[in-house]
Amino acid sequence: MDEVDAIFNSRKADSNEDLRGILNSGYRRGAYVGRAAVVGKGVVTEEWPSFAPVALAGLGNLPDTLMTRSVIIRMKRRRSGERVEPYRERVERAVAEALREELADWCESIREVLGSNYPELPEGIEDRDADIWEPLIAIADAAGGEWPSRGRGAAVFLTEESHARPVTLGVRLLADIRVVLAGRDRISSAELVEGLRTLEGAPWDSLKGEPLDTRGLARMLDKYDVKPTKIRLGSITVQGYTLAGFWDAFERYAPHVTLPDPEQPEQPEHIAPGTAPRSGTAGTGGTVAAA
Incomplete structure (x- = not known):
């Protein structure tokens, strides 16, 4: 399946959940996928065998569930000076x-x-x-x-x-949050979004043409069981996040940066509210082939 980024990373990606369900289950022999079918005037449930090795190719990253079921091969565009033997289907068909x-x-x-x-x-x-x-x-x-x-x-x-490397957008988000959180144990939602959007090379300033905002951040983090809560920053109370709130998600999905134990946190260096977080990068984009 070529150009799968157009299937799963478009604004209409939700309409392809049936296809994703088939691919998600089909990586293992003996797997089935459930569906509802209309028979006469009634609706019956069916189980269809879905096992089928599949090669997927596209730009960027696919949904988390597909990536974790795939052998991921990063591809690069050929340099102008690189030469490869030409492939012509009508010539090579008999050999193939x-x-x-x-x-x-x-x-x-x-x-x-x-x-x-x-x-x-x-x-x-x-x-x-x-x-x-x-x-x-x-x-x-x-x-x-x-x-x-x-x-x-x-x-x-x-x-x-x-x-x-963070191979999905969700894992990339967690890895970048670790960079923004460096040196602090809590941060407001607004500060976190601003920090993410200013990270060099990060995609958060333009997601499908729109910058990430606090609502979009909360929606993306919800699937990792991370939710905004009221926190104290100096003399004010705002909506935000704590290091302890991210701990489980970091350990499960982005365990590549050492953090203090949230039950016995180290004393972070003092950073006044509104101070810009340190900049950095985590992961890269590119063309992906998943099989």
């Missing part, structure tokens, strides 16, 4: 069809092996990452030669890369 048939026959020959063996996974490949990589590494093991080593190397590299 022969290769496809050869691979199909080989896959059929190893079906029983793949169904009974569980490959040893590299350290750090666990939970959903293990679900994604296990069949690929099993295929590499069946191929033999250099493929078992190359497969495990790719798994470690791509998994570490996906964990090291």
Whole structure:
């Protein structure tokens, strides 16, 4: 599926929730997706098998649920001086069809092996990452030669890369909030939005053509169970956020910056209300291919 950013990152993305549900469930063998169907004058529920490996390509990032079920391969535009062998479908079709048939026959020959063996996974490949990589590494093991080593190397590299950078807009938001919060244990909603919008290289000054505001911030954070609350800043009480309120979300989704324990917080340096937070960057955009 090409240009999936137009499907999931557009203003009408909510209309594609059925497709996202199919893709979300379809990464695992034996998965089903529920739907309601009209039969005669009544409505019945059905379960459709949804397992299907899919390659997705698009600009920027996809929804969190899709990204965490994907092997993410960051792509870059070719430099003007780079040369690659040209590909013409009408010329290469016969070669591609022969290769496809050869691979199909080989896959059929190893079906029983793949169904009974569980490959040893590299350290750090666990939970959903293990679900994604296990069949690929099993295929590499069946191929033999250099493929078992190359497969495990790719798994470690791509998994570490996906964990090291905020790959979704929501995780990017949490990572950038950590930058803005550096040195303080609380911040007003207005200050936090201003800090995010002034971060160099961050997208918060223009989301779908509009700058992030306090209402949009609260809406994005709600799915991480982070909600604005009344806080004291000097002699005034305002709507804002505390470090303790972010703790669980940071640890689960953006654990790449060391923070003090909120139950026994370190004394932050004093920052007067209205002082601009430190600037910084977290993560990069770019073209994404997810499989």
